[in-house]
Amino acid sequence: METKSAEAAMITPTRPFNLPMPPTFANADEERLHRKQRLAAAFRLFAKFGFDEGVAGHITARDPEKPDHFWVNPFGRDFSQIRVSDLILVNHKGEVVEGDYPVNTAAFAIHSSVHTARPDCIAAAHAHSLYGKSWSALGRLLDPITQDACAFYEDHSVFNDFTGVVYDPVEGQRIAESLGNHKGVILRNHGLLTVGQSVDEAAWWFITMERSCHAQLLVEAAGEPHLIGHDQAKLTSLQVGSTIAGWFQFQPLWDRITKEQPDLFE
Numbered sequence: 001m002e003t004k005s006a007e008a009a010m011i012t013p014t015r016p017f018n019l020p021m022p023p024t025f026a027n028a029d030e031e032r033l034h035r036k037q038r039l040a041a042a043f044r045l046f047a048k049f050g051f052d053e054g055v056a057g058h059i060t061a062r063d064p065e066k067p068d069h070f071w072v073n074p075f076g077r078d079f080s081q082i083r084v085s086d087l088i089l090v091n092h093k094g095e096v097v098e099g100d101y102p103v104n105t106a107a108f109a110i111h112s113s114v115h116t117a118r119p120d121c122i123a124a125a126h127a128h129s130l131y132g133k134s135w136s137a138l139g140r141l142l143d144p145i146t147q148d149a150c151a152f153y154e155d156h157s158v159f160n161d162f163t164g165v166v167y168d169p170v171e172g173q174r175i176a177e178s179l180g181n182h183k184g185v186i187l188r189n190h191g192l193l194t195v196g197q198s199v200d201e202a203a204w205w206f207i208t209m210e211r212s213c214h215a216q217l218l219v220e221a222a223g224e225p226h227l228i229g230h231d232q233a234k235l236t237s238l239q240v241g242s243t244i245a246g247w248f249q250f251q252p253l254w255d256r257i258t259k260e261q262p263d264l265f266e
Contacts, residue, residue, distance in 0.1 A: 022198060022247050028065040033084075035061040035122070036071055038199035040084045040264040043073055044257050046127055047080035049207065057127035058107035061199050062115055068092040070115055074101030083266040092116075106166045113172030114179065114195060121195040123202035132192035135213035139188045142212050144233035145225045149212040151205070151241035153233040156182050162189040183241070184209050200254070201246035208249070 025031035039061045046052060046059070057079070060070040071087045073079070088099030094108040114124045135142070139160050144153045159178040166172055175193065179185040183205050184194040192209050196202035219225045228236070239245070258264065 031064040042203040043082040051127040051129040052079040060111040075104040109172040113176040117176035123199040125206040126193040131214035144228040150236035153237040156184040200250035204250040
């Protein structure tokens with residue numbers, strides 16, 4: 001008798017294999033703490049995977065009570081050292097309303113526009129990761145060359161312009177428009193940006209998108225890749241590219257980093 005894979009099960013309304021589901025919260029304070037803890041963990045993971053570069057990069061989480069405010073890493077704080085208590089709250093004007101550190105101007109310009117354009121999204125992630133920025137220089141979409149890359153099949157875009165460091169919110173709006181309703185956008189000559197309905201999801205999409213860029217660079221250096229056909233790529237995108245799939249695949253990483261680096265909860 002044929003059984004469904006765990007990935008295929010993620011797109012069904014039932015819960016085979018007793019898969020965990022995203023948590024629910026009794027109040028906004030509880031939900032806020034949860035988002036901040038996941039945010040700190042995501043930064044630690046980005047550092048562990050080498051996605052940090054100097055002061056570049058940011059991950060944001062919308063505040064559950066003030067949807068036009070977001071939590072973000074303080075400017076100049078190394079990803080590997082970020083704790084829950086270090087996170088700052090920024091309002092729609094770019095002002096730090098909670099926290100003791102300044103905000104990265106580019107973080108505000110990009111993320112404020114993305115959060116405004118995508119009220120369905122809780123979090124957004126952007127970094128100058130090695131393979132993401134390398135692939136971005138080609139100004140191309142990722143091809144469906146692997147099962148993992150299919151998560152982005154017909155669900156990512158390219159912002160085909162570069163005008164320097166994004167300090168102007170108008171440029172952030174252009175990025176948000178290019179992102180559209182997708183889970184990710186490749187910023188030409190810049191890097192990757194992903195979004196999700198949880199911090200977990202946004203962080204996972206960034207991690208696997210970066211690895212998909214790496215895989216395609218390797219394959220194209222070796223030869224001509226065999227592309228997965230449209231029908232199979234579309235089906236696979238439903239299996240591995242859903243919101244619940246993105247959230248679920250982050251959970252082992254959460255378990256790993258919180259066991260290795262429990263000081264992130266401070």
